[in-house]
Amino acid sequence: DGGITQSPKYLFRKEGQNVTLSCEQNLNHxxxxxxxxxxxxxxxxxxxxxxxxxxxxxDIAEGYSVSREKKESFPLxxxxxxxxxxxxxxxxxxxxxxxxxxIYFGEGSWLTVV
Amino acid sequence: DQQVKQNSPSLSVQEGRISILNCxxxxxxxxxxxxxxxxxxxxxxxxxxxxxxxxxxxDGRFTVFLNKSAKHLSLHIVPSQPGDSAVYxxxxxxxxxANNLFFGTGTRLTVIP
Numbered sequence: 001d002g003g004i005t006q007s008p009k010y011l012f013r014k015e016g017q018n019v020t021l022s023c024e025q026n027l028n029h030x031x032x033x034x035x036x037x038x039x040x041x042x043x044x045x046x047x048x049x050x051x052x053x054x055x056x057x058x059d060i061a062e063g064y065s066v067s068r069e070k071k072e073s074f075p076l077x078x079x080x081x082x083x084x085x086x087x088x089x090x091x092x093x094x095x096x097x098x099x100x101x102x103i104y105f106g107e108g109s110w111l112t113v114v
Numbered sequence: 115d116q117q118v119k120q121n122s123p124s125l126s127v128q129e130g131r132i133s134i135l136n137c138x139x140x141x142x143x144x145x146x147x148x149x150x151x152x153x154x155x156x157x158x159x160x161x162x163x164x165x166x167x168x169x170x171x172x173d174g175r176f177t178v179f180l181n182k183s184a185k186h187l188s189l190h191i192v193p194s195q196p197g198d199s200a201v202y203x204x205x206x207x208x209x210x211x212a213n214n215l216f217f218g219t220g221t222r223l224t225v226i227p
Contacts, residue, residue, distance in 0.1 A: 004157075035217075042118065042203060042217030043158070058214065090157050102148065103215060105157030 003027065004106035006091050011111050013078070013085065021076045021109045023091030032074035033092040033103065036060060043090060049074055050096070078111060086113050117141045118206050120218035128226050133191040135221050137204030140185065144206040148215070149178060149189045152201045161202075162189070194225045 004025045013019045025032065031050050035043040045058030049068040063082025068074055074093075078085045091106040119138045127133045137147075145166040150158035164171040164178045164187070171178050177190045191198055204218040 006157075040123075040219060042116075042219045043205075043215070044217075045214055048214065088155075092157075102160050102163065104160060105150075108155065108157045110155070 004091055004093055004104060006089075006106040006109050009107070009109060011109060013111060013113050015113055016080045018077055018079050019111065021078070021089055021091070021111070023074045023076065023106060024072050025074075025091075025093045025106075026072060027093055027095075027104070028071075029093035029104075030071070030096045031094045031101075032068065033094075034058075034064070034066065034074070034076045035090040035092060035105075037088040037090060037108075046076065046089075085111055087111060116219070117144075118204055118216045118218040120202075120204055120221050122221050123219070124222040124224070126224045126226060127194045129196055130193045133189075133194045133198065133223055133225065135189040135191075135202050135204075135223065137187045137189075137218055138185060139187075139206050139216075141206070141208060141216070142185070143208040144216070146207040147178070147180060147187050148205045148207075149176075150203045150205060151198075152203060152220070158203055191223075194223075196225045196227050199223055199225050 007022045033048045034046040037043050044060050047066045049055040065077045089109045092103045094101040094103045148163040149161040151161050152158040162173050162176045164180050180187045201220045201222045203220045205215040
């Protein structure tokens with residue numbers, strides 16, 4: 001089955017640590033995205049990537065970093081610089097970045113800072 | 115500043131009746147609109163979309179209406195089923211070609227059997 005796989009589902013981080021969330025897709029999509037959801041809020045774009053070895057900041061990129069070394073993979077690192085990292089993180093992909101292409105989401109990853 | 119707004123955080127509807135979820139937007143550059151359905155601790159699932167050149171799009175029990183002059187869209191679910199109980203997000207895309215979705219805050223729909 002084609003889809004987007006995020007791991008881990010749940011992750012606990014101590015303050016001051018970096019953590020990396022994995023995102024893999026086998027949909028052959030060129031574009032990939034990371035969103036963050038906080039309670040009572042809509043999803044906000046962290047980073048996006050249109051093609052391999054290229055990525056751009058979204059609305060709330062501070063404290064995050066990404067890489068896109070392979071088409072299938074778009075890992076997100078939450079660094080210690082991110083002041084409020086506790087949230088639900090969603091990875092997504094679309095065939096390309098044309099506006100009419102539907103964005104599909106993974107199952108999400110819960111990150112809690114302890 | 116929230117460019118896509120869903121002013122009703124929750125809605126309860128009897129099974130078999132119509133559910134109407136509303137969404138307003140402020141950016142006139144938005145030209146493509148989507149509805150996503152989300153269950154707790156899962157990623158959103160694409161439901162239905164509409165381009166700004168249309169005012170209605172229908173897919174089975176789901177219909178989305180777009181009123182560009184009012185910058186308003188709505189999702190109608192008829193008939194509502196208990197399995198429709200979820201959070202529904204409205205999202206919009208602008209014309210920059212960036213495919214950066216702007217999401218509303220969501221409406222929690224509860225369909226009562």
